[in-house]
Amino acid sequence: MSRIGKQPIPVPSGVEVTIDGPAVTVTGPKGTLSQSFNEDMRIELAEGIVTVSRPSDSRQHRALHGLTRSLVSNMVTGVSAGFERNLEIVGVGYRAAMKGSDLEMQLGFSHPVLVKAEPNISFEVPAPTRVVVRGIDKQRVGQIAAEIRKVRPPEPYKGKGVRYAGEYVRRKLGKTAK
Numbered sequence: 001m002s003r004i005g006k007q008p009i010p011v012p013s014g015v016e017v018t019i020d021g022p023a024v025t026v027t028g029p030k031g032t033l034s035q036s037f038n039e040d041m042r043i044e045l046a047e048g049i050v051t052v053s054r055p056s057d058s059r060q061h062r063a064l065h066g067l068t069r070s071l072v073s074n075m076v077t078g079v080s081a082g083f084e085r086n087l088e089i090v091g092v093g094y095r096a097a098m099k100g101s102d103l104e105m106q107l108g109f110s111h112p113v114l115v116k117a118e119p120n121i122s123f124e125v126p127a128p129t130r131v132v133v134r135g136i137d138k139q140r141v142g143q144i145a146a147e148i149r150k151v152r153p154p155e156p157y158k159g160k161g162v163r164y165a166g167e168y169v170r171r172k173l174g175k176t177a178k
Contacts, residue, residue, distance in 0.1 A: 005065030009050040009073045012080050017045050024072055028079025031120050031136045035075065041068045050076070078136035085145035087131040088167075091160035094152075095128040103131065107152040107162070115148055130165075 011017055015028040024043055025034040037043065041064055042053045052069040054061040077083070089096055089105070096105045103115040103123040117123060121135040121144055131148065135141040145164070154161035156172040163169060 003066075005052055005054065005069045007069065009052075009069065009076055011045070011048045011050060011076060015076060015080050017050055017076070019043050019045055024075065026072075026075040026079050028076075028136075030079050030082050033075045033079055033136060035071060037068050037071070038064050041065065043068065043072065074138045078138060082134055082136050083138045083141045084132055084134045085141055086165035087133070087145060087148060088163050088165050089129045089131065089161075090154065090163065091158075094160065094162075096125050096131050097128065098123065098125050103148070105131075105148075105151070105162075108160075113151050115144070118144070131162075 012028075015026065018025040018027070022039045022041075023034060023036045025032065040055055040061060042055070044051050044053070050072055052065060052072065054065040074083075089107070091108060094105075094107050096103060098104070099114065101117040101122070103117070103125070105113045105115070107113055115123070118135075118140065120137060121133065121140060124132040124134065126132065133141050133145045133148070135144075149162045149164065152161045154163045154167070154169045156170060157174055159169050159171060
């Protein structure tokens with residue numbers, strides 16, 4: 001039995017889970033998420049607890065069991081608490097600022113880099129060198145944070161660029177190293 005898949009998912013108050021065959025819709029104070037899952041997985045809601053079960057112990061069903069449970073759990077967490085990714089900007093003259101609801105960054109290029117806000121995704125700039133990406137969909141929050149980092153990933157010599165908060169950048173010695 002899958003250790004992840006057999007864990008029940010408690011549904012907090014204020015969150016409504018609707019199961020219609022393979023489709024699951026979760027509505028909460030922060031928004032609504034819906035996703036369709038494999039038809040073999042049995043998703044059941046009883047007394048405020050969502051459980052996921054599999055029909056057999058085949059390799060595919062075992063793989064889908066934990067995945068389905070994790071995705072449903074992320075949906076419930078997203079509409080109730082939300083997700084966020086913190087980014088740090090390192091470099092002289094590198095900074096970020098809000099331009100309406102969009103994010104504008106100066107990253108050493110000849111032009112500013114503009115990142116458009118999507119529905120259910122918001123940006124926050126608590127300091128010019130810090131960016132917070134918030135949203136209800138864990139996959140989209142991580143994807144947008146990765147796209148922002150990809151614009152100017154941290155380089156190994158001076159460490160300049162956009163990195164995740166707490167990310168370790170392995171530094172190299174320059175030409176003077178002997």
